[in-house]
Amino acid sequence: MTERPGDGHQHMHGAHGQEANLPAIDRRVARTRTKLERAFFHLMQEKGYDAVTIHEICDRAGVGRSTFYTHFTGKDDLKRRSLEYLRVELLESHARLKTTDDLRPFGFTLAMFEHARRHLPAYRALIGSEGLSVSLGSIRDILADLVRAELKGRGKADGRDTTVAFVVGAFMAVMTQWLDDGAKTTPAEMDTHFRRLIEHGVG
Amino acid sequence: MTERPGDGHQHMHGAHGQEANLPAIDRRVARTRTKLERAFFHLMQEKGYDAVTIHEICDRAGVGRSTFYTHFTGKDDLKRRSLEYLRVELLESHARLKTTDDLRPFGFTLAMFEHARRHLPAYRALIGSEGLSVSLGSIRDILADLVRAELKGRGKADGRDTTVAFVVGAFMAVMTQWLDDGAKTTPAEMDTHFRRLIEHGVG
């Protein structure tokens, strides 16, 4: 009803059309899915994940409630699939930077900060509701893998879980705090700050 | 007047009777509340916070469902009040240690690790369900205050929020990982490890 057409806002879902050789998705399906995802995304920002009901999502999307269940098995499914878009983009972003910037200690941080800022509304929606841990769990896992590889590569036999948890936990907390605060400083500044802390400690 | 320490059964609630000048609690009330809290505590460990229903809690406790609502406004209320016991004990524990051990960099960490291990079932229940952030939010806040004070006291003008988030986030992550893994190493070891990381970084 009040979807301004040409508004330039980011949302957490990306291109739908896989131009592969497969069946090719019916436009109706794509349209419906997109409507549901958008509605979900906005409602999540307004009220937080838990408070959003499927009924609301459908109302907002202008879609019949039974239609919802032909696309998603439930709210969690919708969330997971929406998060998937974030995840692949993050991985691509990291891969792109990795080639040019592989030397620095924890290469992933800058990519993350930038990715987070670019998708600020999405991240805010995820963080706002439950604290970061629930929704960003999969992102945390990705990071843990990166860090583990990094530590191992550095010859530090200290690829211990404790150290990995240390780095990832610290990073997620710093990023969350930054986003909560409106992401006022630049990603580069955050990156420098974080890297100093993680490399040399607070001492 | 805490629960007798010898009964081997730890739970997250402690003394009920405020022996102050106030009304003094009817035995029936104390009994019912305890039964509900115990049932809740166990169910939470079995299925996680979200999956536990009020009906279940009452069944397990052997208490009428309507009775539940004469004591708590809902599940969240029960959780919050149960958590309160943990919180005060943690503060006491810290205060006790503070007097003897004030010199070391981040004095709170050892107290936290020991407290966590002593109440391992409780912490596991809290962490297991949602990831740590939801239920342990209040503990995180306490820690943030301690760290902020610490950094300020150390003359480091860097009582910046980012640094506080860094320390607290790292600590919570390390502690969670440790508990998830069964708390195999001693609190003292964890303390040493963490303190080295936080002071000198991973470099």
Place this chain on the structure above:
DNA sequence: GGACGAAATGGACCTACTGTCCAGCATGCG
């Protein structure tokens, strides 16, 4: 452009949980 088949619809129906209320029972308190 038209036929076909897949997708969308909305409403019926069931289950489960929350939260309120109340009349009657039982139990600790003074």
Place this chain on the structure above:
DNA sequence: CGCATGCTGGACAGTAGGTCCATTTCGTCC
């Protein structure tokens, strides 16, 4: 011991999730 207070169990209303199906709409493909 008497009474106030707490406990009980069931009724009731509201909300949400999830399934099913007859009917309609509308892309797709020929």
